[in-house]
Amino acid sequence: MSIQQLIxxxxxxxxxxxxxxxxxxxxxTKPRGSLGQLEDISVKIAGIxxxxxxxxxxxxxxxxxxxxxxxxxxxxxxxSEVTPQMVMNFVFGGAAINVLSQHVGARVIIxxxxxxxxxxxxxxxxxxxxxxxxxxxQGPAMTRAQAIQAIEAGAAVVEAELEKGLDILATGDMxxxxxxxxxxxxxxxxxxxxxxxxxxxxxxxxxxxQRKITAIQKALDxxxxxAEDGLDTLAKVGGFEIGGLAGAILAAAAHRKxxxxxGFISTAAAMVAVSLAPQTxxxxxxxxxxxxxxxQIMLEWLGLEPLLDLGLRLGEGTGxxxxxxxxxxxxxxxxxxxxxxxxxxSDKE
Amino acid sequence: MSIQQLIxxxxxxxxxxxxxxxxxxxxxTKPRGSLGQLEDISVKIAGIxxxxxxxxxxxxxxxxxxxxxxxxxxxxxxxSEVTPQMVMNFVFGGAAINVLSQHVGARVIIxxxxxxxxxxxxxxxxxxxxxxxxxxxQGPAMTRAQAIQAIEAGAAVVEAELEKGLDILATGDMxxxxxxxxxxxxxxxxxxxxxxxxxxxxxxxxxxxQRKITAIQKALDxxxxxAEDGLDTLAKVGGFEIGGLAGAILAAAAHRKxxxxxGFISTAAAMVAVSLAPQTxxxxxxxxxxxxxxxQIMLEWLGLEPLLDLGLRLGEGTGxxxxxxxxxxxxxxxxxxxxxxxxxxSDKE
Numbered sequence: 183m184s185i186q187q188l189i190x191x192x193x194x195x196x197x198x199x200x201x202x203x204x205x206x207x208x209x210x211t212k213p214r215g216s217l218g219q220l221e222d223i224s225v226k227i228a229g230i231x232x233x234x235x236x237x238x239x240x241x242x243x244x245x246x247x248x249x250x251x252x253x254x255x256x257x258x259x260x261x262s263e264v265t266p267q268m269v270m271n272f273v274f275g276g277a278a279i280n281v282l283s284q285h286v287g288a289r290v291i292i293x294x295x296x297x298x299x300x301x302x303x304x305x306x307x308x309x310x311x312x313x314x315x316x317x318x319x320q321g322p323a324m325t326r327a328q329a330i331q332a333i334e335a336g337a338a339v340v341e342a343e344l345e346k347g348l349d350i351l352a353t354g355d356m357x358x359x360x361x362x363x364x365x366x367x368x369x370x371x372x373x374x375x376x377x378x379x380x381x382x383x384x385x386x387x388x389x390x391x392q393r394k395i396t397a398i399q400k401a402l403d404x405x406x407x408x409a410e411d412g413l414d415t416l417a418k419v420g421g422f423e424i425g426g427l428a429g430a431i432l433a434a435a436a437h438r439k440x441x442x443x444x445g446f447i448s449t450a451a452a453m454v455a456v457s458l459a460p461q462t463x464x465x466x467x468x469x470x471x472x473x474x475x476x477x478q479i480m481l482e483w484l485g486l487e488p489l490l491d492l493g494l495r496l497g498e499g500t501g502x503x504x505x506x507x508x509x510x511x512x513x514x515x516x517x518x519x520x521x522x523x524x525x526x527x528s529d530k531e
Numbered sequence: 532m533s534i535q536q537l538i539x540x541x542x543x544x545x546x547x548x549x550x551x552x553x554x555x556x557x558x559x560t561k562p563r564g565s566l567g568q569l570e571d572i573s574v575k576i577a578g579i580x581x582x583x584x585x586x587x588x589x590x591x592x593x594x595x596x597x598x599x600x601x602x603x604x605x606x607x608x609x610x611s612e613v614t615p616q617m618v619m620n621f622v623f624g625g626a627a628i629n630v631l632s633q634h635v636g637a638r639v640i641i642x643x644x645x646x647x648x649x650x651x652x653x654x655x656x657x658x659x660x661x662x663x664x665x666x667x668x669q670g671p672a673m674t675r676a677q678a679i680q681a682i683e684a685g686a687a688v689v690e691a692e693l694e695k696g697l698d699i700l701a702t703g704d705m706x707x708x709x710x711x712x713x714x715x716x717x718x719x720x721x722x723x724x725x726x727x728x729x730x731x732x733x734x735x736x737x738x739x740x741q742r743k744i745t746a747i748q749k750a751l752d753x754x755x756x757x758a759e760d761g762l763d764t765l766a767k768v769g770g771f772e773i774g775g776l777a778g779a780i781l782a783a784a785a786h787r788k789x790x791x792x793x794g795f796i797s798t799a800a801a802m803v804a805v806s807l808a809p810q811t812x813x814x815x816x817x818x819x820x821x822x823x824x825x826x827q828i829m830l831e832w833l834g835l836e837p838l839l840d841l842g843l844r845l846g847e848g849t850g851x852x853x854x855x856x857x858x859x860x861x862x863x864x865x866x867x868x869x870x871x872x873x874x875x876x877s878d879k880e
Contacts, residue, residue: 211620212627213608213733217849218822218842259562259879267876271560276869278561285860384562385879473567491840492857493567500566507856508841511634520625527616530608530734 195229203228240347248423249314296422336429354499379476412457427451445472469505544578552577589696598663645771685778703848728825761806776800818854
């Protein structure tokens with residue numbers, strides 16, 4: 183689908199399903215509200231799916247990869263060659279996202295959105311827009327046409343998975359240097375200072391952090407991204423995997439599927455998606471609060487309270503994969519627990 | 532085993548296994564430390580078990596039940612008849628703990644430590660010490676002999692499960708009124724005021740909370756529990772399921788098994804166990820921060836940082852069951868991920 187078609191298809195949550203789910207939660211054999219956020223999540227999933235007994239049978243993690251010209255500014259602790267190396271690590275099952283996805287019973291879809299080398303492997307979905315973005319400290323990351331292409335390609339990945347079965351989407355990323363465009367997107371959209379947003383990514387030292395802040399500030403000054411226009415922001419200071427993830431999020435929302443967003447990069451992608459289609463916000467569940475500095479500001483802009491706060495800062499979708507287990511638990515509570523009358527348990531006096 | 536035997540058997544953590552686990556975490560294909568608390572947990576499990584590749588094959592939740600004479604003071608929103616009703620709900624699989632244990636692949640062991648009615652069912656382990664405790668606002672909950680009996684009975688439950696296979700123990704409770712003795716234990720051991728510890732339990736209103744605070748203060752004033760003596764504290768202001776859980780915790784620690792403690796009641800039991808054998812502290816993992824008021828103070832006394840903070844206040848072991856999935860994820864990361872050299876990924880520059 184085109185971006186316009188996706189946006190047009192995203193509906194408000196199903197209020198009737200949410201009310202019915204809340205009523206059922208209140209009738210299950212536990213003090214009302216005693217399962218806290220799990221209860222709220224189950225009600226939200228009911229609203230997203232329109233099902234009072236939603237079941238998460240098919241769980242999909244999509245990890246999208248891309249490279250970044252801004253790495254030339256010395257913004258990352260790792261060289262760009264690690265991006266394709268890690269993609270192959272995903273293919274052979276040795277990365278954290280493989281272990282955690284298998285743990286929660288999710289399949290991983292690895293997508294090349296713009297890695298700076300050829301990755302010809304049948305286990306990698308090839309949606310390459312270009313061999314990495316241009317250096318955002320000197321000009322736009324990509325053309326507006328490429329930004330549209332990235333979003334629609336990411337949406338197409340989800341549309342293909344929907345045919346195989348997809349009840350929940352978890353987003354993940356791989357791309358050396360990609361906390362830099364993500365921070366630029368977050369600073370542009372929230373209007374907060376680069377110093378409040380930019381963190382140490384994979385672990386740059388003080389000098390590296392200073393180079394990163396300088397590069398992000400330059401990117402904003404040189405490109406003047408229009409915060410009101412998600413496509414412009416993505417094209418000017420974004421990345422191909424960020425665009426792909428934004429498209430995946432829009433497609434999942436358009437098809438009434440809950441979306442678990444991972445950390446810093448996935449949240450930047452969600453901000454692009456929400457800028458394009460504000461209703462998307464209601465389809466999002468924040469899996470965790472990243473260790474990366476500005477993440478909390480980004481979550482606040484989205485109006486999301488994360489499920490986990492474990493000091494994670496890996497990306498790949500690792501936090502989102504962990505979140506799947508909690509969201510599934512919430513749905514099973516709603517579906518499988520006995521009510522007071524079914525169990526013959528006396529209610530509150 | 533007797534309490535003395537259990538205490539004598541609890542050893543310090545295995546430092547060599549922890550160092551080897553930390554070295555392996557640092558060599559896995561991710562930026563060092565980027566999986567935050569998951570890395571720390573995996574290292575702790577290595578220290579507890581003495582295994583550098585610990586595997587959690589057999590997961591056990593034990594939910595121990597008891598009644599409380601102090602309910603006569605009007606401290607709970609539910610009547611005591613709900614305790615046996617909920618135990619039968621556990622037996623028939625309709626409670627939250629059933630759903631969540633099944634979700635994480637754990638078996639649930641339901642134990643009657645002192646429910647105030649006869650519960651003759653083969654699925655309930657009968658360790659009944661008495662038909663409920665006495666009213667702690669008027670005198671001791673139980674005799675010192677009963678406190679010993681409760682702890683040793685709880686330990687025997689774990690010893691029996693160890694024979695069937697137990698790699699991690701999660702603790703849970705059921706007992707109308709049991710946040711009251713738990714708060715009394717916490718106030719006695721930490722020396723903090725009853726007002727700082729006592730919360731609304733299953734949901735008492737303002738008047739109920741005031742009655743509860745009054746009852747706990749009376750219990751402390753009438754009984755003078757000796758905070759230096761876990762057995763005395765348990766006997767004076769505790770409960771049978773709390774004693775059983777303390778014994779289960781001691782037995783798991785004595786056999787080098789990690790223990791996931793649930794919320795307010797399980798944490799009170801852990802405080803009793805740690806009072807008796809301070810080394811036990813190192814075998815504990817706090818699954819979550821309960822919504823119940825004083826829980827954070829109790830976790831601080833134990834020196835534990837919880838994995839989850841989802842506003843839970845149900846008990847039964849529900850938070851601990853959710854925690855199993857995270858601890859298992861941590862162990863799988865340590866065991867299954869590829870190292871930089873195995874995966875051919877370039878390390879940090």
